[in-house]
Amino acid sequence: MTDFDVELEERLRELSSSFKDGVQAPATLHIGVMARTTARPTRRRPVLVREIAVAAALVVFVSLIAFGFSRLRTLTPAPIKPSPRPTASAIPWTPASVVFPPTFAQLGTPLEAAAWIGHTVATLDPVLLPSAIADDYQAEFLADQGSFSVEYASRTRHATVELASSQPVMPDPASQGHRTARQFRGVTATYQVDSAAPAASRWLFWNERGSSQPIAYSLIADGLSESDFWQVANSIGPLPSLGTVRACAAADLHAVAGRGGAATGGLIFNLIYLSNHSDTPCALNGTPQILLKTRSGGTLSLPQKDIPAPELPSPVIPALMSPHSPDPQLYSQSNSFGQASVMFALWDCPANPSLSVLTIVLPRGGGLVSLPANDIALSGGGECEGGNIVQRIEVSPFNGTEPQPSWIENSPLSVTVNLPDHIRAGQSLHYQVVLTNTSGAPFRFHDCPSYTEDASRLGRKNLASYQLNCSGLGWLAPDASLTFAMVLDIPASTPPGPGDLRWAMRSTYGNGEGRATLTVTAA
Numbered sequence: 001m002t003d004f005d006v007e008l009e010e011r012l013r014e015l016s017s018s019f020k021d022g023v024q025a026p027a028t029l030h031i032g033v034m035a036r037t038t039a040r041p042t043r044r045r046p047v048l049v050r051e052i053a054v055a056a057a058l059v060v061f062v063s064l065i066a067f068g069f070s071r072l073r074t075l076t077p078a079p080i081k082p083s084p085r086p087t088a089s090a091i092p093w094t095p096a097s098v099v100f101p102p103t104f105a106q107l108g109t110p111l112e113a114a115a116w117i118g119h120t121v122a123t124l125d126p127v128l129l130p131s132a133i134a135d136d137y138q139a140e141f142l143a144d145q146g147s148f149s150v151e152y153a154s155r156t157r158h159a160t161v162e163l164a165s166s167q168p169v170m171p172d173p174a175s176q177g178h179r180t181a182r183q184f185r186g187v188t189a190t191y192q193v194d195s196a197a198p199a200a201s202r203w204l205f206w207n208e209r210g211s212s213q214p215i216a217y218s219l220i221a222d223g224l225s226e227s228d229f230w231q232v233a234n235s236i237g238p239l240p241s242l243g244t245v246r247a248c249a250a251a252d253l254h255a256v257a258g259r260g261g262a263a264t265g266g267l268i269f270n271l272i273y274l275s276n277h278s279d280t281p282c283a284l285n286g287t288p289q290i291l292l293k294t295r296s297g298g299t300l301s302l303p304q305k306d307i308p309a310p311e312l313p314s315p316v317i318p319a320l321m322s323p324h325s326p327d328p329q330l331y332s333q334s335n336s337f338g339q340a341s342v343m344f345a346l347w348d349c350p351a352n353p354s355l356s357v358l359t360i361v362l363p364r365g366g367g368l369v370s371l372p373a374n375d376i377a378l379s380g381g382g383e384c385e386g387g388n389i390v391q392r393i394e395v396s397p398f399n400g401t402e403p404q405p406s407w408i409e410n411s412p413l414s415v416t417v418n419l420p421d422h423i424r425a426g427q428s429l430h431y432q433v434v435l436t437n438t439s440g441a442p443f444r445f446h447d448c449p450s451y452t453e454d455a456s457r458l459g460r461k462n463l464a465s466y467q468l469n470c471s472g473l474g475w476l477a478p479d480a481s482l483t484f485a486m487v488l489d490i491p492a493s494t495p496p497g498p499g500d501l502r503w504a505m506r507s508t509y510g511n512g513e514g515r516a517t518l519t520v521t522a523a
Contacts, residue, residue, distance in 0.1 A: 012426040022505050033269065058264050089483040090432050096467035098450040101508040107406045110152060113139035116146045119241045119337050119400065122317040124148070124165055125211040125241050130219075131242040132235035140408055140509060145317060147328040155440030158478055159199070161232055167218045168446075171474065184233070193226075194474075196407045201475050202229045202441075222442035222475045240286040240380060242318050248282035250367025257358050258375035260331045260343060266377030266381020272342040273328035273358065274398075275371075276321035284340050284398035285318035289361035292346070302346060302473070307394040318328075319400030330375075346376075351382035408510045411449075412439035415514030426492035429455075433503055433514065436481040445470045449507035453488045455518055457499045464488055468505070496522045 032078045106116065110133045120143040121127050132312055133152050141150040151162035173179055176196035182189055189206035193495075207214035219236070221229050253274050260271035292300040322338030342360070358373040384390050416434040425430045437443045448470040455462045469483065478480060486503070501518040505511060 005154045008388050014064055017361045021035070029414035035086070037199055037314065038226060046050070053429050058124065065485075070398050085209045090483040091469055091473075093485040094466075094469045094485045096448075096469065098452075098465035099448075099467050100360055100450060101141065101506060103508060105142050105408045105509050106406050108139050108141070109135065110137055110139050113141045114151050114239065115337055116405075117141065119166075119402065121145065121148050122242055124215065126208065126215075126238035127165075127241070128163070128208065128236050130161070130163060130215060130232050130235045131237060137161070141285065142508070149446075153439060153441035158224065158441060159228075160221065160442045160444075160475075162218070162220040163217055164218050167216045168220075170203050170205060185236070196456075198225055199223045199259065202226075204233060206432055207325055207330070221449075222444070242283060242320060245281055245283040245318070245320060246320055247364060247366055248276060248284050250277050250362055250369045252278040253369055254284055254327045255360060255369050255371050256328050256330045256449050257373065259377045266379055266384065267345060268377045268379045270344050270346070270376050271329065271330075272344070272358075274321070275286040275325035275328045275338045276323055276338070277325065277327075279321055280323050282321050283318040284321060284362075284400075285314075287395055287397045288342060288363060288365040289359060290344055290346075290393055290395050291359040292355050293359075295356045296353070298353075300348060300355070301391040304393045307396040309374040316397040317400065321400075336403050337401065340398045341401065342398055343391060343396040345379050347379050347390040349380060349390040349461065350387050352378050352380070360506065370482070411440075411505060411507055411510035411512040412437060412443055413505070413512050414438050415503060415505065415512045417501060417514040419501060419516045419518055422488050422519040422521050424497065424521050425490055425494045427490055429486075429488045429490050429518070431486050431488075431501075433484045433486055435484065435505075435512070437476045437478055440478050442446050442478065443476045445473055446509065447507075449505050451503060451505045453486065454504070455488060455490065455494075455499070457495055460491070462488075462491060462494065490520060 023484060056384045067220060076187045081217055085351055106113075108116070114129055117127060117129065125148045127148070129150070134154070136156050137152040142148060143315050147428050149162065149166065154163045155158075170179075170192060171194070172196045173192055176202065177189065177192065177194045179192040182191050183189070184191075184204065187206050187209065190203055192203040194201040194203075199222070202224065204219040206217055208217050219233055221232070223402070224232070225257055245378070249345045254277055255274045257270060259313065260269040274284065287306060289304060292302070294300055309369040319340035325338050328339060354378060355373040355376050355378075358371055359368040359374060360371075362369070416436065418432040418434065420429075420431065445468075448468045450465060450467050452465040470484075471483075473482065488501075497518045498517050502513065504513045504514050
């Protein structure tokens, strides 16, 4: 492990208020780990999403997207804007405190982004997306229960389109730009064109009428003409709401159950996988009741409680079940949307009877689903020792399956480090970092990334971390660059001679790194 990696680990530990050396992990941690490793696919980075089954609830919207593709393909790609040299005067350095990205954006096609957003955003209504986005665009997106943002970028069209359920700060237009008010989707919207250029940056802000309160939406683009921008804007429409999908009935479902795995203290998790073989989509919402029969023919009546599942969102998102879904396979969870799982653990000490039948009682009168319980195991451990009577069952809510996400690993910005010929030990090093847009599409900073400077040498650690001074910067054209001034103290104890200076950027939308040789002379 390098000094750079150690420094990052130390900073992350400082940020974690729950980290305590030598403290035994709580029992819920085991459940969280098991849920991550059994109830849903492990999230690795980077993993490409190879296949994705878009839920039938999105079929209508997907067809609109496909129609939009055929329309948008006829548009003329915008010319690449002139690519300026690195800025003559560097953007000043500021000692802003480091801020680690709270999450990482995902990468996919426009259809994949629509599927992820449609299955993730549960408390926002309506969820709006454009259909006139062609398949030569690549989508980068963030989504949680109550918000989302998606950026579509095309290397061939040299254009970028952003849609979000939030509104950033709209900059003032240039001297030949203009800002107007106009009607859009039944409300008064603010529309701005930044300059007189045919493919100038364009901003459209409006408050969408929501089911409970207005939602601040924004559509931002660079590299599109006026007509192309409005073709995209006018194609914006709502995704089907999870709240409008019918509840699954027992007759819709196939299920299989078995042992999921063991944790410490004798805790054993069992899993149920479910799929929908009906002709229409349906949703599983809430926590089912689990009933069990023993091989002797008796009914095992255990008091039920909710399983601690801190990794699940609150409130839990309904599991959207795709129609005509294949039968679930035990120990082989679906790597797509459209199925569901339930995790449970049970204790019946000291009897520990053999089980024969498991029955799932669906919430809100949805019916009963019965299946063999041959592979179901009972938990034991310390609380059952000494003949203690322990009787209970802990059950999780329904949890929808999902494909493995493809996280954005590399920033579209390349990093070049420009250093002076030498620096005397004990002085402050003033140098420059040049960030160049290599994506082929216009780029803008959604937030200012953090960076770490590492000029460590054998036996001499020298690291510093700050936030990039990028607030207020506009769009960066393909192949264009920005130059940032940097300052790093070189301690008097630094050994003379050449050595690496490493500059690494950490961002929600990918990481970047550059190196150069720094020559230090004696103090």
